[in-house]
Amino acid sequence: MLAGIYAVLGISALVAAYFGVGIAVRVWSQNRSAKLRGSGVLAITYDDGPSPELTNKILDLLKEFDAKATFFVIGRDAEAHPTVIERIAAEGHTVGWHSMTHLNQWKTSPLRAWRDTTRVPPILTSGSTRAKVYRPPYGKLNLLTVLAFLKLRLSSVHWTLVSGDTYPEVPDVDDVVKALDNAGGGIILMHDMKRSGPDAEERNRFVLGLTRSILELRRQRGWKLASATDV
Ligand SMILES: [Zn+2]
Numbered sequence: 001m002l003a004g005i006y007a008v009l010g011i012s013a014l015v016a017a018y019f020g021v022g023i024a025v026r027v028w029s030q031n032r033s034a035k036l037r038g039s040g041v042l043a044i045t046y047d048d049g050p051s052p053e054l055t056n057k058i059l060d061l062l063k064e065f066d067a068k069a070t071f072f073v074i075g076r077d078a079e080a081h082p083t084v085i086e087r088i089a090a091e092g093h094t095v096g097w098h099s100m101t102h103l104n105q106w107k108t109s110p111l112r113a114w115r116d117t118t119r120v121p122p123i124l125t126s127g128s129t130r131a132k133v134y135r136p137p138y139g140k141l142n143l144l145t146v147l148a149f150l151k152l153r154l155s156s157v158h159w160t161l162v163s164g165d166t167y168p169e170v171p172d173v174d175d176v177v178k179a180l181d182n183a184g185g186g187i188i189l190m191h192d193m194k195r196s197g198p199d200a201e202e203r204n205r206f207v208l209g210l211t212r213s214i215l216e217l218r219r220q221r222g223w224k225l226a227s228a229t230d231v
Contacts, residue, residue: 022105022141029158036231037160038184042218043226044069044211045159047098047135049192050077050084054204058192058211059087065215070228071192072096072135075121082123089128094227097124097131097154105140117148133157133228157228160186163210170199170206177213185223187231188214 036043044062049055050073062069071088073095078085088095103116117136124131134154136145141156149156161180164171180188190207218225 018110018143019106021143021146025146025156026136026139026141026158029156030160033158033160033187033231036186036226040221040223041185041226041231042180042214042223043187043228043231044190044214045072045096045135045157045187045228046070046190046192046207047072048077048102049073049194050081050088051192051194052081052084054194054207055081055084055192056087057204057208059091059093061208061211061215062093063091065219067215067218067225068093068227069225070094070096070133072098072133072228073124073131074098074102074193075100075119075124077193078123079121082129085123085129094133094229095124095129095131096133096135096157096228097149097152098135099137102137104138105136105142105145106138110142110144113142114144114148117145118151120152135159135228155229157187157231159189161188163188163190163207165191165203165207165210170203173206173209173213176210177217180214181217181221187228 046058046069049071071093085095097120100116100119103112105113123129134149134156136156139158161183163176190210195203
């Protein structure tokens with residue numbers, strides 16, 4: 001009987017540690033990011049790419065404004081499109097690590113979570129295209145993913161404002177820009193993956209339109225642009 005109680009308590013403690021550490025690090029990361037609000041510092045970030053078409057269009061736009069951003073890339077897509085990764089790095093942007101296949105760390109086994117975070121393809125481990133910062137898929141962390149990004153010697157960065165480009169209803173660009181302006185800076189999250197479906201073009205246009213609008217806002221406000229490695 002007593003052994004059974006100890007076993008239940010032990011398993012509960014393990015489960016609490018597994019998820020609890022991840023939640024604690026996420027809260028810490030979000031609080032750290034939140035300090036950018038009102039600071040006049042803006043970090044522009046794109047997740048889930050690269051995709052040859054959209055990522056290259058974003059890079060053209062950033063070049064037009066002489067602006068730098070951070071791209072949290074998926075390993076599988078980085079391997080498929082190395083020239084886009086090379087362009088991101090060559091033009092002075094930051095390459096970030098966003099896992100090999102974008103598994104939700106709360107919905108997969110510990111072993112798969114560990115492997116998906118630590119299996120970094122060679123293009124992202126050395127040279128100018130080395131990933132310098134980590135963002136967990138869906139913002140979800142567990143004990144093993146925390147240990148994994150520490151093993152990779154990366155810090156984990158969340159965001160302060162979601163663009164809404166993956167929401168069922170894409171918001172108005174003006175509303176997102178207004179929210180960013182009211183916040184006075186922060187870390188904005190957009191996505192540059194290859195989209196499918198009937199509204200893919202509309203969503204890509206939203207990302208490009210929002211990027212242009214926030215770059216214009218940043219210019220008007222005189223905000224400083226930061227890499228995700230600096231926040
Ligand atoms: Zn993602």
